[in-house]
Amino acid sequence: QVQLVESGGGLVQPGGSLRLSCTASDSSFGTLNMAWYRQAPGQQREWLATITPTGAYTNYADSVKGRFTASRDNAKNIAYLQMSSLKSEDTAVYYCKKRTIWGQGTQVTVSS
Numbered sequence: 001q002v003q004l005v006e007s008g009g010g011l012v013q014p015g016g017s018l019r020l021s022c023t024a025s026d027s028s029f030g031t032l033n034m035a036w037y038r039q040a041p042g043q044q045r046e047w048l049a050t051i052t053p054t055g056a057y058t059n060y061a062d063s064v065k066g067r068f069t070a071s072r073d074n075a076k077n078i079a080y081l082q083m084s085s086l087k088s089e090d091t092a093v094y095y096c097k098k099r100t101i102w103g104q105g106t107q108v109t110v111s112s
Helices: none
Strands: 003-005 010-012 018-024 036-038 046-051 058-060 069-073 078-083 094-099 106-108
Touching: 003 094, 018 036, 018 106, 036 069, 036 078, 046 069, 046 078, 046 094, 058 069, 078 094
Parallel strands: 010 106
Antiparallel strands: 003 018, 018 078, 036 046, 036 094, 046 058, 069 078, 094 106
């Protein structure tokens, strides 16, 4: 069974940075788009970014464009979300997704 495992979340001060990782358990990782989402308490899950299989193309939601960067290392089956200039409103559980498979999420809290 394919699994996605996110890591790298935590508590960070406003203006700080974090890098999230999403590790896939299967060999098809390098052939599929990877997407990142987040869900804040009481809100709907929000799409943030998508990266194509080779990493050549990325697309971002307006809310994170210019602050977040998606990348991937297909040799390691890992996708990354580099987050910078973090704001309190970025506080949420962050998820990676491949096709219909979701990871378990990792909590990011931005607070002083």
